[in-house]
Amino acid sequence: MEQEQSEYTPTAFDVETQSRNIQILKSIIPYIEGPRQRNFAMMVKFLELRNVASLFNEQPVSLSMCSTDDPSEKRVHLLNDIKKFCTPAEQDSIDMMLTALQMFTSYDTFFHTPTPE
Numbered sequence: 001m002e003q004e005q006s007e008y009t010p011t012a013f014d015v016e017t018q019s020r021n022i023q024i025l026k027s028i029i030p031y032i033e034g035p036r037q038r039n040f041a042m043m044v045k046f047l048e049l050r051n052v053a054s055l056f057n058e059q060p061v062s063l064s065m066c067s068t069d070d071p072s073e074k075r076v077h078l079l080n081d082i083k084k085f086c087t088p089a090e091q092d093s094i095d096m097m098l099t100a101l102q103m104f105t106s107y108d109t110f111f112h113t114p115t116p117e
Helices: 012-017 020-031 034-057 071-083 088-112
Strands: none
């Protein structure tokens, strides 16, 4: 059976919407008894949702992948970000996709680049 990754790596979204205080509150949830646990957990998720809403009220949104306008480069960054959360078999599949993307990009560059006249 494939083993899950045990180390948590926050995404850019988590970094923007989480805080130290929310992490502390999440740590408390298992120690609360009965129905209070449910209400407390819902309050913590509400605080997270409030952070998400305020994030998108700011101009410009800091989550944008703005380092490049090249769609193929954005795909490579996306796949590499997703890969961190995948099982080893899924990571291998993503590596194959990245290799294929690189080959298509190289092919495009080689055969569709205008030649100087």
